[in-house]
Amino acid sequence: MEVCIRLQRSDIKASGKYNFRIVAIPKSDPRQSKALEILGYYDSSKKPAAYDVKIDKLEQWIAKGAQMSPTVKSLFKKARIRKNA
Numbered sequence: 001m002e003v004c005i006r007l008q009r010s011d012i013k014a015s016g017k018y019n020f021r022i023v024a025i026p027k028s029d030p031r032q033s034k035a036l037e038i039l040g041y042y043d044s045s046k047k048p049a050a051y052d053v054k055i056d057k058l059e060q061w062i063a064k065g066a067q068m069s070p071t072v073k074s075l076f077k078k079a080r081i082r083k084n085a
Contacts, residue, residue, distance in 0.1 A: 002027040005061060006069035007042065008035060017045035022053060022072060024061045037061070042075060051079050 004027040007020040020042045023035035039061070040053035053076075062068075068076070 003036065003061065003064070003066040004069055005039065005058070005066050005072055007071055008032065010041070019043050019045070022058075024066055027067075049079075051075070 003024055005022065005024050008023045008025070008031065010019045010021050012018055021035070021038050022040040022042060024037045024039060025033065025035045037057060039057050040051065043050040
């Protein structure tokens with residue numbers, strides 16, 4: 001089973017901005033299916049954008065072979081959450 005770390009839309013605010021969860025999910029599952037584990041969240045409505053990531057859980061999933069989606073990888077680079085993202 002290939003696992004991907006990607007964004008999952010959680011809810012919409014009145015301003016039309018979305019909140020996202022950062023999740024570990026099987027690559028073949030649909031976008032809104034049940035995640036294996038929630039690794040954090042990303043809130044784009046705040047300036048600057050708010051992040052909350054469980055780094056230890058993220059490292060465990062990457063060690064198991066999980067791949068980050070391009071969007072998550074670019075968010076982490078911008079936030080400097082992981083050095084080798």
